[in-house]
Amino acid sequence: MKEQHKIGDEDHKKKEPFYAGQGRILEMIAASAPLEDILARIVVLMEAQADGLRCSILLLSNDGKHVRHGAAPSLPEAYAKAVDGLPIGPRAGSCGTSMYLRKPVVVTDVLTDPLWADYRDLAKGCGLRACWSTPILSSRGDVLGSFAMYRQESRGPNAEEMRLAKAATQIASIAIERQQDHVMLREREARISLVAESADLAFWVLYPEQNTAWMSEKGRAMYGFTLQEPLTAVSLMSRIHPDEQAAVRAAFEQAQASQQTFEIEHRIVPPYGKTRWVIVRGRCLWDEHGNVLEIIGVTIDVSAQKHSDLQLQLQREELAHLSRIALIGEMTASLGHELNQPLTAIANNAAAARRFFDRGQIDSEILKQLLGDIAAASHRAGEVINVIRGLARKGKSTRILLNLNALIADTLRLVHSDILIRETTIVTEFDPGLPDVQAAPVQIQQVLLNLIMNALDAVSELSPAQRRIVLSTRRENGPCAEVSVRDFGPGLPVDGSDKVFDHFFSTKAEGMGMGLTIARSIVESHSGTLGAEDAEGGGARFFFRLPAAQGLLVSEAA
């Protein structure tokens, strides 16, 4: 520092005080001024420190093999042009050689030095005699360029000139490196943006302390913000679907308390345009004191995928519904019988009451019994209709805590007449310790009906005495509840048990042949499995397992 000060003191013709000049250049660097302006200012500042000194800065090209013009305001333009693009090497003047060797090269006389053999005329034309070049190295030690000092007389540098060179290369190094970082950052941003746009991604950074946010253009478009609109926690929250605001807020609060990347799916409701389904992934960044710096993340538009998921679910529900309608058709005997019985009782009782009146015999006890039976029969008919309505109803049914033993008993009552007419015996073996499951009753009933009707068909070719079906439940490890429907029919088709679950595969003459396929998809949508195997001792065994309801031990149904 003291020496540098001396440089300034000694030079009477200095155009600019050295420190002030250095400060201004550093300010230019901080303000990201154009690199060529900064380099020119460095050259001018250095030249001002000594009489007759001319300087230039050359840059190393991206390929690392050629020199590029940097700054040479005091040298003839022709010289700068001629130098631009020359290769570096062991004999490439002072600068090209200095960059090549990564160390200072002092040429006291360009007219005689072999390094300058190829460029002698060029130097001569510009009146240059001595040229001392110092490589500009990056903080990592890479060559960025070179700083050259020229004199018209043949001599080497003095101590002050060497210090000037050192100062110049240091400042130039900062300026060049910073500019390269800028370029790299811009390139990276451009690349990320390109990827982001093509992947329907939005980038954002939240600054919770400052209550501001930054968002990529794509993000602003996605959330329905104009490019200028300032972003705050409130304005961002206003774009989130009211149903999901609490969950999103919780996710962000949790992110600030954990190291983990969080992910949440929600809807965006822009002020104009369509509601979108998005997945938000983000992570919190802290400073070294543990203060939240920012939350960075991406928002991915999954509307298209969500839409097709919903379509798929609708189709599945539609198919399940069709299959239930088909089941109702198959169960006509039972349903008809179940309705006819109470209706017959009602009709008979009403007719009897009328006749008693006609005969003038009004026994109040008999009348009470008739009316009581009519009421009971109506109630029973109503229950049957409710069951049919449940099966015929479209759309998804809500899941409740369900006891499968009770559901099976209900379902068997439903197909009571079909079992009678087909002269089949159904044996039940219920495990009293069967865990409850979380399931949609109508859907599981559909699965049960499919398996029971399937078993009734399987035994239909046997003599009535042999027509047996065993319906059992048991607790399985998992824990889960297993329901098994075992028949004593011909067993599964030889070419693979899984084929019975194929669409439209049916060994039956009638029926849609997709009941089992749908039964399987229903069980799987309940996170369960449905399988089939040949039973020991003949016949087939169809079974499904549903995971036990967790945490809840009380059953609503039953």
Added chain:
Amino acid sequence: VGVSARSEKAAVCVVDDDPLVLNSLQLLLASDGIAARSFNNAETFLAHIQMHPVALVVLDIWMERMTGLEVLARLCTLSPQTRAIVVTARDDLAVRATAMARGPVAFFIKPFNDEKFLAAVHDALDPATKS
């Protein structure tokens, strides 16, 4: 024996395993002055008929353990003079044919018209006084 049986008390029986239907049939007959004995299963009825003359049985088809068709078959040997009226919730041609094959039987699909049913009952009890 067959002719005298109809004048006896409880010469009419009703067999149906559905208590509501069974009650209603018995009361419908009562409203027309016919006292009937009711059975909620086939076995008890078959035991009864071996001890008592029965002029007419109103019989359900689809019952647990033993169907009405089996009862009809047993009646051929146990009590051939007993007339039968079949009441069933299901119109099944095969069942109707089987029932008819076992004797002259009236066949009613539930629910049925009370006038026609009672007329059939009277016909069965007194075939000579057909109206």
